[in-house]
Structures are given as structure tokens and as C-alpha cells.
Amino acid sequence: MYATVLTIHSWLRWVTLILALTATANAFRQHDGPASPLPGRWWDTCLMLAVDLQVLFGLVLYFGLSPFTQIAMEDFGAAVRDPAMRFWAIEHALAMFAAVVLVRTGRVLAMNATSAVSARRRRLTCFALATVLMLAAIPWPGLANGRPLLR
Ligand code: HEM
Numbered sequence: 001m002y003a004t005v006l007t008i009h010s011w012l013r014w015v016t017l018i019l020a021l022t023a024t025a026n027a028f029r030q031h032d033g034p035a036s037p038l039p040g041r042w043w044d045t046c047l048m049l050a051v052d053l054q055v056l057f058g059l060v061l062y063f064g065l066s067p068f069t070q071i072a073m074e075d076f077g078a079a080v081r082d083p084a085m086r087f088w089a090i091e092h093a094l095a096m097f098a099a100v101v102l103v104r105t106g107r108v109l110a111m112n113a114t115s116a117v118s119a120r121r122r123r124l125t126c127f128a129l130a131t132v133l134m135l136a137a138i139p140w141p142g143l144a145n146g147r148p149l150l151r
Contacts, residue, residue, distance in 0.1 A: 026044075110126075
């Protein structure tokens, strides 16, 4: 079960990253005005779905399956002092949550903007920041907590 969920979470990272880059590129597009729908909204929806799924599998790992977070939860104070444990117990989860909140916020702020310029800027800024956060919080090979690119 642990291996299956970890593999899904690992592969879904690629789908999420591709959608994050595509939705950010789409957010560059000019908007006709606040009365018309945001261009390429479909990409936003796909990105939200992907990050929501990642959070779901991440929560299952975090609270149920991961031996790292299980050990961390036995003594959270000690986990915070250990960089490897801290990465899984705090840094990865928090950064990814922040990225998900940014995606949702960008979308809502853009939909409620009063001008096309601010709608475009809000969506673009939030999606770009979310993408950078996700890229920064992924355990890339070679890093201290590195994991394989393809599990
Ligand atoms: C967009 C969101 C996310 C992305 C792109 C992402 C990406 C990843 C990747 C690439 C791995 C390594 C998989 C492997 O070992 O091959 C991983 C592991 C993990 N992630 Fe996430 N993650 C996300 C969100 C979350 C969230 C929100 C949580 C917690 C609530 C979380 C908790 C974990 C845990 C506990 C592990 C595994 C630790 C272990 O090996 O036991 N992830 N994640």
C-alpha cells in the first residue's frame, strides 16, 4: 500500500508540474475584460484537480503510510532538529500546501478582478509563485532528501 501510494504521488508530480507550467503560460494570455471569462480556464481547472489529488495522496502518506512522518510524529521536537525529518514533517508538506493555496487564490482573485489587466497579473503571479514553490519543495535527486525522478 505504501509503495503504491508513494509511486502514484511520485508520478503525479510530473502531471502536476506540466499542468503548473502550462497554466502559468496560459495565464500570460490577454484577457478581454472583467465581463468575459478568463482565457483558457480549463488549464486552471486541471491544475487545481492535480494539486488537490497530490494533497490527498500526500495526506494519506503523511498521516498513514510514511515511516518518516510516523517517526516524526512520535517526537516532533526531535524531528524539527533533524534536517532529514524536518523536510518530510514540515518543509515539504507546508510548501506544497502553500502552493495549493496560491493556485486557488490566484484563480479567485482573477475572477473577482475589476479590470482585465489586474485579472491577468493576479493569476499569472499566483500561478508562477506556486510553480516555483512546488519546484523548490520537490525532493530532486542529488539533494539531501533526494528521490528518484521516475519511481
Ligand atoms: C503539489 C503537491 C505535491 C507534490 C508535487 C509532491 C511531490 C512529492 C514527491 C516527488 C515525493 C517523492 C516521491 C518518491 O519518493 O518517489 C513526495 C513524497 C511525499 N510527500 Fe509530497 N508532494 C506534494 C504534496 C504533498 C503534501 C501536501 C503532503 C502532506 C500533506 C505531502 C507529503 C509527502 C510525504 C509524506 C511523502 C513521502 C515520504 C516518504 O517517503 O515516506 N506531499 N512528494
